[in-house]
Amino acid sequence: MYDYAIVHLVYTVPLATALSIILGPLLTRRDVYKICFLQIVAVSYTIPWDSYLIRNRIWTYPQDVIIGPTLLDIPAEEVFFFHIQTYITTCLQILLNKSVLVATYLHNEADPRDPVGRSLLLGKRAGQLILALLALGPILLRDGPKEGQYLRLILAWACPVMYMLWTFGYQLLLTLPWTKTWLPIAAPTLYLWVVDTLALQKGTWSIELGTKLGIHVWPHLEIEEAVFFLLTNTLIVWGSTAFDNAMAILDAFPEHFAVVPGTPSPILMFKALFLPTLKYDTARLEGLQNALTVLAKKSRSFYLASGVFAGRLRIDLILLYAFCRVADDLIDDAPSVEEADKWVQHFTRFLDAAYSSKRDPGRLQASLEPFPSKAQSILVLLPTDKLPSGPLYSLLDGFRMDMKFFAKGSKDEPPIQTFVDLERYASCVAGTIGELCLNLVYYHDPDGGTRDELKHKCLAAGFQMGQALQYVNIVRDVKSDAVVARCYIPNEWFDKSSEASADAQATEILRFRRRILDTAFKIYADNRDAIEKLPYYARGGIRVAVESYMEIGRVMRERMRRGQPLDFAGSGKKGRASVPKSRRIRVGWWTMMGWRGPA
Secondary structure (H helix, E strand, O other): OOHHHHHHHHHHHHHHHHHHHHHHHHOOHHHHHHHHHHHHHHHHHHHHHHHHHHHOOOEEOOHHHOOOOEEOOEEHHHHHHHHHHHHHHHHHHHHHOOOOOHHHHOOOOOOOOOHHHHHHHHHHHHHHHHHHHHHHHHHHOOOOOHHHHHHHHHHHHHHHHHHHHHHHHHHHHHHOOHHHHOHHHHHHHHHHHHHHHHHHHHOOOEEOOOOOOOOEEEOOEEHHHHHHHHHHHHHHHHHHHHHHHHHHHHHHOOOOOOOOOOOOOHHHHHHHHOOOHHHOOHHHHHHHHHHHHHHHHHOHHHHHHHOOOOHHHHHHHHHHHHHHHHHHHHHHOOOOHHHHHHHHHHHHHHHHHHOOOOOOHHHHHHHHOOOOHHHHHHHOOOOHHHOOOHHHHHHHHHHHHHHHHHOOOOOOOOOOOOHHHHHHHHHHHHHHHHHHHHHHHHHHOOOOOOOHHHHHHHHHHHHHHHHHHHHHHHHHOHHHHHHOOOOOOOHHHOOOOOOOOHHHHHHHHHHHHHHHHHHHHHHHHHHHHHHHHOOHHHHHHHHHHHHHHHHHHHHHHHHHHHOOOOOOOOOOHHHOOOOOHHHHHHHHHHHHOOOOOOO
């Protein structure tokens, strides 16, 4: 009795529950919107077709295997199946695409600077031709053998919609990694093939003789059922991809879409999808790609956290952080103090031009000319209209402090003499970034309405949290910094006597590292509650950004307690301590669940 309901209880509901638990903490407002949107479209489109099949006895259900209630002759369990299959496949697609900045996969097919874009048009046309033939086939063969009736009805139902979705999403379907597009089709399809095989074998449902070809993929799995589940999962994933494509266009091109709500209307999404690709800003797309590449290489913690943010906030955060990394690399890697000073002057002139009240394009372009082309593509996209200028100039002050390490006489008079100097340095190079990130959070808040008093408190907490993360960074990099003649441990802390042995010096440095790390965790403990007062839509991403970095500090504290080497094996470049990717992902997930690590 009730075999169909048992199929759900055993096979579909547990899988949907597991995906909900895994994905739940990572869901954004847009993700929920996408799930609901696809549910409504998929179920509404499928019900009339499925009702026709049942009324014409293409397939049937024994009365003793269903509970009883029906909708247009469709059993309640079948209607539930439409919902839960759409939910499962959509959730898997969302989960696998969390790390992707979809806008970087958009291409201008008419711009000679975009060779990938120009090659996509052939793929678009080929896909449209194949899907058009598959859609027309059932019409041309409508008087064909009755044994192929079910398969023809499947193709006639699915292929016209697939044609539309391919037209809307072909760029992503052709350029995204296969794990983001074809895997979320293949995995649930294979799973449902197994479930369908068991149901057909048991007689939970059956295809009427005379309407099927009688071909089996494997014992008990009819070719029609295999094609049905393959095409339904393809429809769901392609629909989800088309949804992502619309959102990416809206987010990437503010010149065409000045204001984008947190959950854009279907009309606005269709406007985005109908925007000709020749209007895509190739330079902006290239700059976004360069910024994301910088982030992936230079800051794995922030790169991980960026996947939790959504929309234009995510893009602007990536552009801001990439600007900071570009500045750090050009100034830090300069071969001499004089060269580093030139780069600081170049960045100062750029900020002067970018924040000028006249915003003279000629002056801005002239300020960009000294920079490498990839750096230019990032700098020109810095969202200066959404950021205060003060913290960015303070960031340059921090770089000036770094330059003093290479000045004449710096060994005797290093720039970090006291803890106050260290505090000022951390404020300039990291506290400013924390403040700037939160300025973007408040700028993009889709709900708005945050009280000024609370906003100021959170901005101050973000500034201090940036300091804490910089202290962790300093403790981590003592060894690699020493290689390039830098020491951020306050000079006044050291025992200047010449009698100290090498072991004593190592013990002393370890004690100082512990002291700075303890300071970082105290600041973190004092300010982490402010994260919970941030706008809800950005709270999780900020949590992940902070906790994934503080986890490096926790690993170092563990090793200090155990007496293990602090610059541990398996670390990042130049012997820098880091946290394995699997642990960062676990921390990120638990953080989104509301977990906070020990302070």
